Amino acid sequence: MQIYIVKIFRLILFILIFSASTKFLMAAELNDAKEFERWCDDFVAEYTKGQNAPIAIVIVKDAQLFFQKGYGFVDEKQAVPVNPEQTIFRAASVSKLITTTAVMKLVEQGKLDLNADINTYLKDFQIKSKFQKPITVADLLTHTSGLEERMFGNVAPAGTSPSLKEVFSRKVPREIRPAGEEIVYSNLGMALVGYIVEAVSDQKFEDFVEREIFKPLKMNHSSFLQPYPSNLANSVVPSGADDVALLHYPAGSMISTASDMGKFLLMQSNGGEPVLREETIREMQQRHFTQHPQMPGVAYGFFEHFANGRHILFHTGASGHQSLLCLLPDEKVGFYIALSATQGGKFREFRKQFLQAFLNRYFPSKEENPPTFANNNVQLEGIY
Template sequence: MGKFGKAAFAAVLAAMVATSGAMTGGVRAQAPAQAPAAAAPATPPTARVGAAPLTKADVDAWLDGYLPYALQRGDAAGAVVVVVKDGKVLTQRGFGYADVASRKPVDPERTLFRQASISKTITWTAVMQLVEQGKIDLDRDVNAYLDFTIPARGGKPITMRNLMTHSAGFEEAQRGLNSYDPAGMPPLGAVLKRWTPTRIFDPGTTPAYSNYGTALAGYIVERVSGMPFADYAERNIFARAGMAHSSFRQPLPPSLRPLMASGYLLGSGPAGKFEMNSLSPAGALSATGADMGRFLIAHLADGGPLLKPQTEALMQRRTLGIPGLNGMALGFYEQNINGRRVLSHAGDTLAFHSQLWMFPQERLGIYFSMNAAGSDKVSGAIRSDLLDGFADRYYPAEPRDGRVDAETARLHARMMIGTYNKSRRFETTFLKVLELAGQVKVTSDGEGGIRFTPSAGLGGQVRKWVEIEPFVWRDATGRMRLAAVVENGKVVRFGLDSSPFMVFEPVSAALSTAWLTPALLLSLAALLLTALAWPVAALVRRRYGATSPLSGTALRGHRFTRAFAALAVAVFLGWFMFLQQLLSGFDNLGGQLDWALILLQLATPIIFVGLLGLSLWNAWLVWHGKRGWLARLWSIVVPLCALVLLWVAIGFHLIGFGLNF
């Protein structure tokens, strides 16, 4: 792997494990106690005082004043923006370079961008086409359409509606997801059958974003239609919408390859390779900005050539969400702003970062994509500010926030304090250990507000959240909201406003990194000192001609404990190095490091259990011998450290066998 792949993949996956900065969602069978207010109204305000004219000239002038500076400041390469209105292209613009080395400019009509998860909107459109043909039932067990079985959980099967709202309950999966090598792209059915990710939530109860779930829907499209997914998309979506420069094929067809933009981690850095996705219906689309504009036009025209009006209306209907926040439709999710209802979907590879927005009532759509992540992951903030700036300029509205009295605000802030984990997570595999750096904390600002550090703004500043309704907070300097679900006087989950396909839930005290991470670091430091003290003491004795005060069984207990302390630190260091290498590039996620994983899975229980047993034996020997107070104290410290390591290994699945992740 080159410098691009190692740095980029580690950064993106680490961000996903920790928090992508703007996550939300949630669904409950009934309204929670002390429920937040309903979501933003679908009916837009009539007053448009100060609105700029929505014309090509004005939009172009506004974009010229925003994007070139934003791209330069964020060290990005290029971008494309398309705005459609009332069935026509209002404007489509390219900024910066499709290829930096050759200074090739971005052309909205001819430059292809990788769409990543925006691909899902094509998949969901295909599903809805088959729904309106009566070939797929949204509420039928998906096993009826498959040639393998997805087990039920909680006595309930998965339905297509669950898949379209990311509420099937799958945990996150990464093995074999991406590759730079076409040989690493087996047929879709083979990928899905190799391993079904564990379902960690009952269907329909908890949104947990899932690439596997979307790919499963794409495979159902293949089986019901009788043709490969890429063929189906070309015949029934691209051809009907006029998307001549779009493809799910990996690698791209020869006619499209010269049009593909280069992707970058930084605009000033090297170009990366073409990123391929084995779960192709979830993330393999390549398309021009102009083609994505045509796709938006079709959906904004009551389905246009793609869907019947009643099917489009069903697809756009809010389906689930935490009250007080934006929610999920079927495939799209809400991004309501300034009293206007907006449906959206984003997509991110290592290098390409895209988003589309639809204002259904205004019959307006916006598509945006960048071919570089930029410094400090600036692509996400640029997208967010693009929507905010557009809405404030052309659809302004006065804020209508309420306030909660100071005493209640302080009480609710205290209720929110804690450590949380997101629903999109690794739960049953060894990658759960990434939670040691990935759990998030909510704190009080001491003034009745809360702080939630992962959701930083464009300048990297920490947001301060002010309570505007019971258990609904808004960013004090912006418009993003955060809302909690409270049951029996306790916060059971909360979400952020921008992505209603995930929630945050309290972490059990036993696995909370609030205490576990510092305990682990202290334990490793103490065991390292224990291991180093053995040779250091031996060298000192040799230097001064002294002999060891220990002999026989006491000496053996002393030496074995220190040897296993060294081995335990080495095993943990081995896991760290393995994870670093595993996550350094796509090429390591297809089983290339299985040998190292097997060795670590064999060594971990032997060394950690051995250390605990030997340190307890040594403590018994110390306390039954004539040893000083320091030796007695340290004989207790070492077993406690061993217990911490063993607890981490068990709780985060470093002890266990299996090659899936």
């Protein structure tokens, strides 16, 4: 019985390690855009296997645009190809990185203190706390606010433009656990950050973002507006999801192109220019909370991940479309992926598989002899 269990365990390990095709695992330097394009073309072709899957990818390296390309068709019947500069996808929760950037801009302007009680900035309502420690803006940015998360009643009919003031005044968020103690992913918390941007700047959230982030970066195909701006609406890839307005829209309503998100990546990897100062970018990207020192933590807006010995800052999004933004600060590399996942199935795994294949090829493990289980079978034997 024990031998059988060990064999099964070894088989599972083999499948996990070698599930990706070996032609995507051979190491190479990320310095030739044409070579990368060939690799990327092969990876996408292997994954899609002839199915139409609208995908857009952008890579930045050493504070410069390295690669951008679209795959598949926005409209297969009319043969409209995906264009990384013009085809618009829902960024979904990657929107939170823009919202975080807006708050950091207010910090730079001396209008907001990340360590202040959020009630200092809540003009239209107050959050009553039953715990000793107040909720801070930093708690909101690290998903440690202790606020409830509402699963229902978060949308409005299509064509409406929800007001953050009305949304939060009508139903004030409740604190259900002490702030600063536990990471619990919170759309509501990041939407509250958007409200604070409005309250402090005396501008609508989407107007502040447009003026302070999108325009300086020339992100001309990006918006938080609901409904979509008329000049962008026809370029949005159909998602298969119901067309509704998000009440907590700073947490997930942004639309953008791969090219525009490449400009955001360049800002994040190039010392913040022309939006933020370098010290602000460093503060945004450093770890501010972790459940344990040996576990990945959270920065402001970003989550941490470690793979192949590399430190990665990332955020994902999923709302009809799927997105992934990754930064490798030490390697001065970043990428953004957006795709329509209406096909379901394996396409929902595309982002994860692309990230690991990308790392394996261009940033393989720094360990010359990675640990294996070959000599430790006795520690693994048993009934599972």
